[in-house]
Amino acid sequence: MDAADVPDDLVNVLFTEEQIQGRLRELAVEIETDYAGKDLLIVGILRGAVMVMADLARSFSRHLEMDWMAVSSYGSGTKSSGVVRILKDLDTDISGRHVVIVDEIIDTGLTLSWLTANLASRTPASVEICTLLRKPEALTMQVDVKYVGWDIPNEFVVGYGLDYRERYRNLRDIGTLAPHVYS
Numbered sequence: 001m002d003a004a005d006v007p008d009d010l011v012n013v014l015f016t017e018e019q020i021q022g023r024l025r026e027l028a029v030e031i032e033t034d035y036a037g038k039d040l041l042i043v044g045i046l047r048g049a050v051m052v053m054a055d056l057a058r059s060f061s062r063h064l065e066m067d068w069m070a071v072s073s074y075g076s077g078t079k080s081s082g083v084v085r086i087l088k089d090l091d092t093d094i095s096g097r098h099v100v101i102v103d104e105i106i107d108t109g110l111t112l113s114w115l116t117a118n119l120a121s122r123t124p125a126s127v128e129i130c131t132l133l134r135k136p137e138a139l140t141m142q143v144d145v146k147y148v149g150w151d152i153p154n155e156f157v158v159g160y161g162l163d164y165r166e167r168y169r170n171l172r173d174i175g176t177l178a179p180h181v182y183s
C-alpha cells in the first residue's frame with residue numbers, strides 16, 4: 001500500500017475533520033457545564049480513543065485529569081462472549097472522583113457496559129460515558145451514554161482512531177472503506 005493511496009481507500013466520508021472538531025467542542029461545553037465546580041477525570045480507552053481524548057481534552061478551558069485503560073474483549077475470536085480483560089489499569093484511585101469514560105465508538109456495547117460496571121465498583125462519585133460514535137442497531141445490551149457525538153448506521157468505519165487491521169487510525173476524517181481494501 002502506497003501512502004498516497006490511503007485517502008482513496010475511503011469511499012464515503014461520514015465526518016470530516018472540521019465536523020469532528022466542531023462536535024467535540026460542543027461536547028466539551030456540555031461536559032464543562034455539567035461538571036461545573038466539580039473535579040473531573042477523563043479516562044480514555046486505548047487504543048481507539050487516543051484522537052478523541054487529545055482533541056476533546058484540548059477543547060476544555062477548565063482543569064481536568066486524564067488517565068488511560070486498555071482492555072481486550074475476547075472469546076472464540078469474537079467479541080460476543082462479553083468477556084473483557086484489563087490489559088492496562090488506571091494509575092488513578094477513582095474513589096470519590098467524577099469520572100467520564102471516553103471512547104471513539106460504541107458498537108455492541110459490551111466493552112463500555114463492562115467498563116462502566118468495573119469502574120462503578122471502585123466507588124467513584126460518578127461515572128458517565130462520552131463516545132464520539134454509537135451504532136444503535138448494533139447494540140446488544142443497555143448502555144447509558146450521557147454524551148454522544150453522532151449515532152451512525154451499522155457499517156464498519158475507520159479513521160480518527162478507528163482501525164482496520166491496525167491501519168487508518170491516523171486519518172483525520174471518518175468514513176467507510178472501498179471494497180478493494182477488503183479483497
Ligand SMILES: O=P(O)(O)OC[C@H]1O[C@H](OP(=O)(O)OP(=O)(O)O)[C@H](O)[C@@H]1O
Pocket residue numbers: 045046047048049071072073079103104105106107108109110111112162163
Ligand atoms: O461496543 P463494542 O462492540 O464493545 O465495541 C467498541 C469497542 O471496540 C473498539 O475497540 P477495540 O477493542 O477494537 O480496540 P482498539 O480501541 O484498540 O481499536 C472501540 O474502540 C471500542 O472500545
Ligand SMILES: Nc1nc2[nH]cnc2c(=O)[nH]1
Pocket residue numbers: 105106107155156157158159162163164
Ligand atoms: N474500526 C472500527 N472498529 C470498530 N469496533 C467496533 N465497531 C467498529 C467500527 O465500525 N470500526
Ligand SMILES: [Mg+2]
Pocket residue numbers: 045046047048049103
Ligand atoms: Mg477501543
